Amino acid sequence: MNTLSSATRPRIVVIGCGFGGLEATRTLEHAAVDITVIEKTNHHLFQPLLYQVATAGLAAPSIAAPVRLLFRHQPNVTTLLGQVTSLLPEEREIELADGTRIGYDHLIVAAGATHSYFGHDEWKPVAPGLKTLADAFDIRRRVLMSFEAAETTTDADHRRRLLTFVVIGAGPTGVEMAGTLAEIARHTLAGEFRRIDPCSAQVLLVEGGPRVLQAMHESLSAKAQVQLERLGVEVRLNAKVTAIDASGLEVDAAVGHYRIDSSCVIWAAGVAASPLGRLLGAATGVECDRAGRVKVEPDLSLAGHPEISVVGDLAAAMSYAPGKLPKPVPCVSPGAKQMGRAAAANVLHRIAGESTVPFRYRDYGNLATIGRNSAVVDLETPLGPLRFSGRLAWLFWLFAHAYFLIGFRNRIVVLMDWASAYWSFQRHARVVADLSSKNEP
């Protein structure tokens, strides 16, 4: 019951409306507080399916919901579209790019992550990463336009370069991208070209470490690699990228230093925290880790600033399970959601004058899809780990992702798109609205 007058209700500001920010705000639904959610895009993005937009399997609106629509029926929320440029913990204010200042009593920072090029920001224009819808459209355009240009060109070397796709980084996104690219070349585009054979396209997955999907059990990494290779992906492990330019990349591997000519390189290797992390660190004196994530207290607040919490990919958080040693929380969406809920609950504890609760991450396991009928699932069950791969894992992945998608319509349309893609090998979103790109060679 909101019996307090608006003037005396605690003001909560949530920065970012990814999984962490969304869950935090929803947790506060019935609280007598005034929430301001600040998002720099107009939508909440279902990141786990973003690679499907990039690979033309889904339309953008299927995986993105307008932020203010999500909070339409939550009257204690005001949504503002804006970019936070300054954090002023002493004044308990934040500042937006247009100069607007917003005061808070409690701040939840859920600004997420961006790509990291490990100090090689010059690689960004030639090897785009996948974090936003704009990134997905950029990758979709590059992939489809490579096949188009290959059909037009008469230069054999250029054609070979255009038909070589390289994905850097064999985490879940890199594996999904590479598997889907191989499917597009082998199945989706088959029969549509008259001068080239799309099946002759090469898809390379370049990974610096010794196996794919390193967050998973070794047995699943091996299975994933077999499934990738069956789809036509060439996996290169222990291969460190040393240079990328508009026409290819250079790699250091056991066999020596070599070059791969490619017009389409996709970056799935590094993730760094949003720049807001370092800003927050500087403003509060709290330490950040190497990836720029802010080190938080057990209850997800900042040392010396209990009124500020950090959640999701921006937080270097630990999980505190009774009787166990603290463990780092992985950068995955269930982690962000759980942190969002926990931070919001702790804000309510503070408002009520109660003590806060240390965060405990519940790990239900990991899953990754590789392509048609191929996925690996690594579940944590009370009876021990449950691991499986292949078609069953793929169905499990499919329904799990459809289930967690926001919105009834989206779920139906996504399942329809998947069903039609499965039976026809087609991908209905093969549409490029804008062919131009500033970054093109």
Added chain:
Amino acid sequence: MNTLSSATRPRIVVIGCGFGGLEATRTLEHAAVDITVIEKTNHHLFQPLLYQVATAGLAAPSIAAPVRLLFRHQPNVTTLLGQVTSLLPEEREIELADGTRIGYDHLIVAAGATHSYFGHDEWKPVAPGLKTLADAFDIRRRVLMSFEAAETTTDADHRRRLLTFVVIGAGPTGVEMAGTLAEIARHTLAGEFRRIDPCSAQVLLVEGGPRVLQAMHESLSAKAQVQLERLGVEVRLNAKVTAIDASGLEVDAAVGHYRIDSSCVIWAAGVAASPLGRLLGAATGVECDRAGRVKVEPDLSLAGHPEISVVGDLAAAMSYAPGKLPKPVPCVSPGAKQMGRAAAANVLHRIAGESTVPFRYRDYGNLATIGRNSAVVDLETPLGPLRFSGRLAWLFWLFAHAYFLIGFRNRIVVLMDWASAYWSFQRHARVVADLSSKNEP
């Protein structure tokens, strides 16, 4: 039966894959010819529903089909993505932007139309038109961002300007845009903002002529205007736009010269033929009309160049019905489709050494939607004209458009989106991928 060897099969080049080019190419499906279709985007666009992408009702892939997918099972077609920059009728060649030259025995030019700003090209960046998917995304962004900025700003004048939407031109596109914008303000966004009331947004439809939908019967124009006003659109007739800038426009009307402050002006007033029309005119000595459309012979070929045909919005064509005076063919999609079929059939007549057939346009009537439950239909039947408006007309419009959409999946998804929009007043594609714009004030 394709008994001729490839070397001796007539080479047909089709420029453009809108309604005209698509129909022409499909008509040649079983002919022993080699067709090259050249399109400057990678998709065929179902233009009649483009305003729904602009107003966030549909996702782009629902109304766009990859050109090469459409011709996948037509082996006599090679699709090339490219922009035609030169026409060389003497050499019987065309040249693409990258310098590639393509020879032909028969050329069908179906390059369509673009916006015309009546000599005021400086209006383009401040008053975007709606012809391509990129245009639609630009308009979607402007409309949604205007509401977002209005929620953030503290300047009352700025807010009023942000909440004033002006559509210039009351043809079918202008009427559809204005009606849908009013619906968005009154219904879709209702309840989502905390500082502004989206219902307070003003939607103005500014038309230089004396009535809306001038291609239709006067009684329907009157009905359309009533329906527009019921939806909340302010219709200003006989109002000539004299200036447009980033913060508004100036208008000459019976009441005198006045200014309308608006941050979001949409251009639906003028259409001009593709610049290829004038290029073709200059290369062949054939005359173009004021809108840049190429004057064609009764069989849609060019005087002195029977091997070149022009169809669709690029052609200034006449319809030849037996016993009637020739009548100009209107710039509508059925006209383009019929011309495409006729031109292709005439190409086959020429190849067979037969005489060609004059083009006859069959006018089945006109229809335009205005908004929820509102449309006007003006059918030509063998028993005379059949005119109706309101909910029945809207249902008729809805099923007619769904029927003509390409692809089974698209039809189902579009009908689902419409059904969900109808019951929930929601528009699921309210997603802006890229907030930046070079043209922004």
